[in-house]
Amino acid sequence: MRRLPAPWLVPTALIAALAMTPALTGGPAQAGPERGHGHGEGPDRSVRFATFNASLNRAAPGQLVADLSTPDNQQARNVAETIQRAAPDVVLVNEFDYAPEAVDLFRDNYLEVGQNGADPAHYPYSYVAPSNTGVPSGFDLDNSGTAGGGNDALGFGEFEGQYGMVVYSKYPIDAGHARTFQHFLWRDMPGARLPDDTATPAPGDFYSADELAVLPLSSKSHWDLPIRIGRRTVHFLVSHPTPPVFDGAEDRNGLRNADEIRFWADYVSGGRTASYIRDDEGHRGGLDRQGQFVIAGDLNSDPRDGDSLAGATDQLLDNRRVNTSSTPTSEGAVEASELQGGANEAQVSDPAYDTADFADSTPGNIRADYVLPSKGLRILDSAVFWPTTTDPLHRLTGAYPFPTSDHRLVWVDVRR
Template sequence: MKTLIIGLSLASFVASFTTLAQTLKVATFNVSMESTNYTSLGMAPSDKVLAQVLSSKDNLQVRNIAEIIQRVNPDILLLNEFDYIADKSKGIDAFVKHFLNVPQAGQGAVDYPYTYVAAVNTGVPTEFDLDNNGKAEKFGGDAYGYGLYPGQYGMAILSKYPIEYEQIRTFQMFKWHHMPNAQIPVLPAEDGSIENGEPWYSEEEWTSLRLSSKSHWDVPVKVNGSLVHVLAMHPTPPNFDGEEDRNGKRNHDEIRLMADYLTPGTGSYIYDDAGHKASLPKNTRFVLVGDFNAADIGDKHRPDVIEQLTESPYVNNRLIPTSEGGAALSEQDYSRRFTAYWGARADYVLPSTYGFNVQDAGVFWPPSDSPLYRLVKDRNASSDHRMVWVTLEVLESEDHNE
């Protein structure tokens, strides 16, 4: 009976929409285009390294990344680990012009006339010794987000459809302690108890810390009259810490911030970088994209973290993207959903239950016997992550005004 009720409810929900003659392919790709991936140039780590790589117009790793993008050909694409370069002509627009607009290995050129980049917290110095190693070094673990220089591991959005730039919201500056019931890192006491433990951060540090390790973005895109909110983030990996689990707790709360933002009535505490209280209203089309560093199954899964999104009634996680290449990583059936070479589903494209039908999904990960394996054989070939994509059918509500 329960299944029947759910089925009738879903049928009623779908019946309230009319189908547009429109499909939309949305993808996310952690491309490893940050300076430490180009040490052969002999340059000190900075955003100038990627600018140099892009100006050369002939870097094999970047050409392979461009070929993957051309093969999948998404309409909207988030790039993670694309160093932030404020001058777009030397950064994201140079990538589009010199690599995506140029046919790679016989593939057709693709164009993205609308792009968006913004500052991130990685490498932005603080005055504190946040990693408690006895030195306030202003970079690495002592930055607002781990990074050797400002903008390392940045993000970029590319779109074939117009970005509504005036409506973009960013949450780079949101303070962690402003989240109700935030997961405060505590170093356990000798008896192992948290109750008797010592806070990892001083009060001054805690009240200064930004939650987002990179940034959280809400980037609205106009798709033939329908507004789609691209919700992008790249939470910190939940490791590289100790018993205090500071990165694990931060990863949880970074994901929670987006879960609260998209859940009506839950995100009233959230403010954007313009100082405005901001959360999504009911009946809003959105697509969550990014390397969330949160496995949903297997030995790297942390309970109740990614489930904040995948089990939300507002998020459609029914069709999980898979690949043959991922399936070959282990004997476990769930390995076909892996998106990173180290064996986890880390990268996600999750549409709203409202306003879309999911038509297809996949992970670009050719098996080792494929001629295309050359594109993914190691990090030097392209990245240690794989592109994830979902094809959506855009629905228009009969009683909802855009």
């Protein structure tokens, strides 16, 4: 098990700092499975970045730890095998309840154990930090008449850390220069799309001033994780914006989703555009304009279909610093759209781009999950892990009540 030292083994001056520091584990870097165009560092090598909303969230605190404490949880096995088959070097796992112990349990009992003949996946480095989900706000944020419960948390969740996230990496994560933005207030974003109470003449007043004084932009968190690849650094920019649904005419979740996506667009633009940004340590500004990055996560937004605010993902896809020369696709998504019909028949986006298998009534299957490199990184290959029904690995896909997730893993191979 790879864990931080026990507090009594840590110098006293560091105890308080560790209490506020995201958990980081590590060891010697290890190479992953070789691919046709190479892997690792060098002129003919690439690095595979991935995102996967694995639905490893549970209904109660401690349940994920319990499920991962043995190697026989079928959903966790399927998630691990999916990661093993896709073989990313760096992967963000969304909807992984915040529990540092669970990070090691999933690695030890599942990722590092070959599933159904797949090669074990060795990730010496991992990063996890608290999430806003389930953290009580103390206010009636949904204006239901009572304060408390998931809808009134800083980010939706029935307990603190539900629907969190974790990053696993074969390359060192420079935790000393990592930045988190869990506490950045939504109101502090210039031009924030604050929801409006249509029953009053004042604009953007669905939330009171007191509520806006505690409501963060990020429904989970936003992390900038510097990944050290040889002598170079790539910033892994990860998040999981709130779904743009489960609200009313004020569209508070849709507006928040759009601004959570905008945050990364401003961050990578740098300069004055990002001057308003302040991280959890109080440091201002965005990414250096020479910095290279990969934006990843379940953004809960399709460019043309679904319920998100029009143009929400275009804030990234049209950003001059983002490389959109290749869009991950799969044959399985096209097949699923044809077989399931329903809302899929009226969609505008190419079904080959879909990454999530949602209800056929509404919104249908959409592109919700993204891996977006900077233009300083050349895209060599990309795909959505969505096998067709004739593929033996199709058993790894499926929404509830099937045993994995309603999202698909998305990966991109890049080379500097």
